[in-house]
Amino acid sequence: MTAEENQARFLRCIGEPTRLQILKLLTKGERCVGELARVLNKEQSLISHHLKALKKCNIVKDRQETQKVYYEITNDRLAKLIIDSEVLMKELSLCKCQEMNYGREENQGSGEEEIRSNS
């Protein structure tokens, strides 16, 4: 495993839309699997699979409390890197590639909806 292969693996692990959504939620604090699935409106098994991938790369760690399993980002510098890359991408207009979406700003499903409202 070369240095670049490891780094690439790490970047690709972060570079998946659903995992980015998960990570952005986790930058604000730990969340359990069910919450993540509910907020992001995705299947629980899908979230579990993604969390497993993130954990495998040491990007998140988990903590069990009764039935629930809470996940959080392993290190604040990681959270910062994710935000930095987002800022950079926006400021430099990177990846406006792949046709369309010039000047528009959509934001559906980005994780800012209600939570902790039921139960």
Next chain:
Amino acid sequence: MTAEENQARFLRCIGEPTRLQILKLLTKGERCVGELARVLNKEQSLISHHLKALKKCNIVKDRQETQKVYYEITNDRLAKLIIDSEVLMKELSLCKCQEMNYGREENQGSGEEEIRSNS
């Protein structure tokens, strides 16, 4: 195209071993396609494909000089992000995942061999 999709696309564009190798070479200055292929010991067409992908995401830009086409990173902050992620990955031992390689440090083909030695 959501914000996360764009960011993910950007991160995955960087997150490929050969493209990382290319980018690391380019952090030290512009290079033409042939040089990159020679130094990395990969097919010229492969390098061209990867450069096209990077260009599509505005990560690199090109400049033609006679027959040769020179590529460079579009922005220094991008180069910094790449280095930052490398440092972070190493310091946090991220992505030691995927079995094996604990404690070893390989470095074959990472782009530090001779260049400009022929011609």
Next chain:
DNA sequence: TTCATATATGAATTACAATTCATATAAACA
């Protein structure tokens, strides 16, 4: 114009990753 050099491109193949679905495990509780 013909040849050599440099780069790009498209099609085909292969490899890998995301998603879904069904189900397993395990804790809490009635």
Next chain:
DNA sequence: TGTTTATATGAATTGTAATTCATATATGAA
């Protein structure tokens, strides 16, 4: 114990990306 809730897992499918190969394009030189 049986039931509900929460999470994990494996197999199957699908989608996407990397690589190779053959070839096109374009520039410069003989």
